[in-house]
Amino acid sequence: MSAEQLTLENLTVLNLIACGSFGKVYLVKDQAGTIYAMKQLSKQKIIMMRQVDHVRQEIEILRQVKSNYIAKMYSCFQDDKYVYMVFEFIPGGELFFHLRRYEQFPVEVARFYLAEISTALGYCHDQLGVLYRDLKPENVLLDKKGHVKLTDFGFAKQCRELTFTPLGTPEYMAPELIRQTGHHKSADWWSFGILAYELLCGHAPFMHDDLNVLYQKILKGQFVFPPDIDPDAQDLITKLLNTDRDKRFGANVQTGTKDIKAHPFFNGVNWNWIEKKLVKPPIVPEIKSSEDLDFWKNAAEEFVADEDEIQEMVEQGGFGEIPADGGKALFAWV
Incomplete structure (x- = not known):
């Protein structure tokens, strides 16, 4: 069968x-x-x-x-x-589970996951014309070898123009979704920036129990890095968390994914090996x-x-x- x-x-x-x-x-x-x-x-x-x-x-x-x-x-x-x-x-469960076990990841570990996740997002954007709109560590799974698998496409939409439906997980929502002024694939790269910060720092850059306060923090786009965060990582995250959707890193319709992959934070990454899943994952789940x-x-x-x-x-x-x-x-x- x-x-x-x-x-x-x-x-x-x-x-x-x-x-x-x-x-x-x-x-x-x-x-x-x-x-x-x-x-x-x-x-x-x-x-x-x-x-x-x-x-x-x-x-x-x-x-x-x-x-x-x-x-x-x-x-x-x-x-x-x-x-x-x-x-x-x-x-292998959710990346969220593994992140909570270690609290935060060393830069090389975070780089590996972000490389694989950016490849998944790039495929959605460039091959399918799909906005994913729900990137968070709970929706990133690890297979038996430790490689990334993106899941839960309940908020995804096949759309190559601005769309206006306000949805997603609050801590990862881009400012334009909160304002309901229209969003495109750069909203996914905003969420990617939030995820990158969380993997490296152990928590999201914008947090509050009161949704209205949380949204105000996101709209202002003001956040700080803990000490000793990799300078290239700081530069990448800062460019991804630009509150202007059209100036945000990755927003270019033609070159967005390529721009992300070409950032100095990813220097040394062999993207052909990443595409073929030839790079050994840092965490290999023990599956009985x-x-x-x-x-x-x-x-x-x-x-x-x-x-x-x-x-x-x-x-x-x-x-x-x-x-x-x-x-x-x-x-x-x-």
């Missing part, structure tokens, strides 16, 4: 991997014993939260992806209650078996998704209901 023929009937659920706002991710196995990660999304929540178009875009984009650095989607199907997406299982979830235990516990949430949303006046046909027409693109 090919991966494209996978259905709920020929998959066995082994364990819960993670939970999210719209559903859960399970470790599953097909009849041949091949392991996958299956994302189960609640149709009711998708409809109520007006996310049908975002889920459609996510699936359409993932069907086009052919990159070593993006988690591969093998199959997609639906039943009356859920949309299912079957991915390769990435056993194909079903090992050691690096995913915390992810499954962080968010408890419960069907009672749906009922609560209905009682509070949800935005929609699943059609009588189980949403088969509404989700016909699955």
Whole structure:
């Protein structure tokens, strides 16, 4: 059986991997014993939260992806209650988990991850014309050898012009998303700058529990580096965190990715080797078996998704209901 023929009937659920706002991710196995990660999304929540178009875009984009650095989607199907997406299982867990273990990374370690992540973003921008819009260490996974895999394209959009939808994770959102003045691929490079700072310093440059205060910090674009941060890293991050979207490093439509890779911070990086995943990763997860979830235990516990949430949303006046046909027409693109 090919991966494209996978259905709920020929998959066995082994364990819960993670939970999210719209559903859960399970470790599953097909009849041949091949392991996958299956994302189960609640149709009711998708409809109520007006996310049908975002889920459609996510699936359409993932069907086009052919990159070593993006988690591969093998199959997609639906039943009356859920949309299912079957991915390769990435056993090394989130980069976020590993960063918290070490608190912050030495410059050479950070350089490695940023090189692979920039290659993934460059592929999205230059090959697919896709804005990713949700770069953060929770969405960067490590495979069994320690290489990067970008995941969760729920906010991604295929667009080569300005777009205006304000979405993303607050600490990583570019100023233009907060202002809602229109954004393009340079918003991803802003998030890349936030991530670079976090990998090297152990925390994001803009932080506050009050969202309004956080947004004001981001709009002002004022931040400081801890002592002893690599000068080239400081220069790269400062240019990436330019509050002017059009002057931001990487904003050039034709040369954005090349400009990033040519920065002195990446001097000595063999980009051909990076493309082919020939550079040895600094962290190699110790994977005991194909079903090992050691690096995913915390992810499954962080968010408890419960069907009672749906009922609560209905009682509070949800935005929609699943059609009588189980949403088969509404989700016909699955």
